[in-house]
Amino acid sequence: MASAAQAVKKGTAEFAKDVLAGLSSSPRYLSSKYFYDEKGDAIFRQIMQLDEYYLTRCELEIFQRQTGELNLLLSEAGSQPFQLIELGAGDGSKTKVLIRELLRKGASFKYVPIDISAHAVEELMSSLRTEFPSLDAEGIADDYFEVLNLFDHHSRKVVLFMGANIGNYRYDEASRFIKKIADALNPGDILVIGFDLKKDPARILAAYNDKKGVTRNFNLNLLERINRELGGNFDPGKFIHYPLYDPVSGEARSYIISACDQQVRIDALDMSFQFSQWEPIHTEVSKKYSLQEVRQLAEENGFSVKKNLFDEKENFVDSVWTK
Numbered sequence: 654m655a656s657a658a659q660a661v662k663k664g665t666a667e668f669a670k671d672v673l674a675g676l677s678s679s680p681r682y683l684s685s686k687y688f689y690d691e692k693g694d695a696i697f698r699q700i701m702q703l704d705e706y707y708l709t710r711c712e713l714e715i716f717q718r719q720t721g722e723l724n725l726l727l728s729e730a731g732s733q734p735f736q737l738i739e740l741g742a743g744d745g746s747k748t749k750v751l752i753r754e755l756l757r758k759g760a761s762f763k764y765v766p767i768d769i770s771a772h773a774v775e776e777l778m779s780s781l782r783t784e785f786p787s788l789d790a791e792g793i794a795d796d797y798f799e800v801l802n803l804f805d806h807h808s809r810k811v812v813l814f815m816g817a818n819i820g821n822y823r824y825d826e827a828s829r830f831i832k833k834i835a836d837a838l839n840p841g842d843i844l845v846i847g848f849d850l851k852k853d854p855a856r857i858l859a860a861y862n863d864k865k866g867v868t869r870n871f872n873l874n875l876l877e878r879i880n881r882e883l884g885g886n887f888d889p890g891k892f893i894h895y896p897l898y899d900p901v902s903g904e905a906r907s908y909i910i911s912a913c914d915q916q917v918r919i920d921a922l923d924m925s926f927q928f929s930q931w932e933p934i935h936t937e938v939s940k941k942y943s944l945q946e947v948r949q950l951a952e953e954n955g956f957s958v959k960k961n962l963f964d965e966k967e968n969f970v971d972s973v974w975t976k
């Protein structure tokens with residue numbers, strides 16, 4: 654097992670490699686998975702409280718109002734002990750509603766939250782020890798793409814992939830990822846996925862462009878993270894946060910745009926990068942789904958949709974699939 658220091662070193666080397674690939678490509682990009690360092694986690698918690706960011710409230714409403722239904726769906730798959738594996742767990746605030754109900758019902762399970770942010774996993778594990786002292790839990794700080802095939806193939810599994818995290822992948826990438834999840838599961842195992850649904854484009858765009866500028870800070874934190882961890886000298890004041898929504902693909906996309914001609918040095922890469930005025934760096938996709946696409950994604954990867962759980966206004970769906 655790698656020590657925390659080795660894990661940080663491996664994480665920094667991968668970050669450097671991905672930044673080099675993204676800034677050397679045309680058009681330029683940076684992966685959204687790097688939003689979440691300690692500062693990014695804190696900004697994301699602010700985002701979840703924003704008036705404009707409806708997603709978290711809708712999914713929390715589903716978990717609070719339909720915990721019984723969700724619990725029933727999970728238990729229908731059998732009474733044996735299971736692993737409750739969460740991909741990209743974050744602060745686990747919605748999952749805790751389900752955990753409380755499962756413990757109350759005496760379910761036998763182990764909770765395995767996985768997150769690329771070591772800081773998020775530490776905080777979550779510490780809060781679980783306080784809130785649920787009897788809970789069997791093991792946090793994993795890693796990229797979920799890397800750990801899926803390490804799961805014990807014999808145990809029953811319920812996988813949670815919430816917060817519309819699936820929307821951070823274009824449809825084809827999402828489908829390949831779902832296939833990988835399917836390969837790690839046995840028949841009868843369950844996958845619960847949160848999808849943000851297509852709706853008024855103005856409402857979607859506002860969720861990524863709030864009045865207080867919190868989503869702006871979140872996006873530009875990527876440049877600050879490069880400064881902190883890779884010795885970059887980005888001046889975030891010379892870059893603009895620019896989100897847009899394409900109603901055809903359902904993709905909300907965020908960019909960072911260079912406001913002037915400028916050169917940026919990154920010590921860890923021993924390189925400088927030239928940015929032209931108005932040149933974009935693509936940073937995030939947040940794809941919005943139709944229910945037809947949700948079903949297609951399930952069925953083309955060997956799942957069947959057991960139930961769709963909606964918030965009252967049907968802005969969001971937690972879709973419960975079985976393999």
Ligand SMILES: C[S@@+](CC[C@H](N)C(=O)[O-])C[C@H]1O[C@@H](n2cnc3c(N)ncnc32)[C@H](O)[C@@H]1O
Nearest residue numbers: 686689741742743768769770795796797815816
């Ligand atoms: C949109 S947040 C959702 C958090 C939580 N699931 C929720 O619903 O509130 C996405 C989370 O996934 C994590 N994440 C993003 N990409 C990841 C990856 N490739 N591997 C593991 N975790 C990842 C982030 O660190 C972040 O905590």
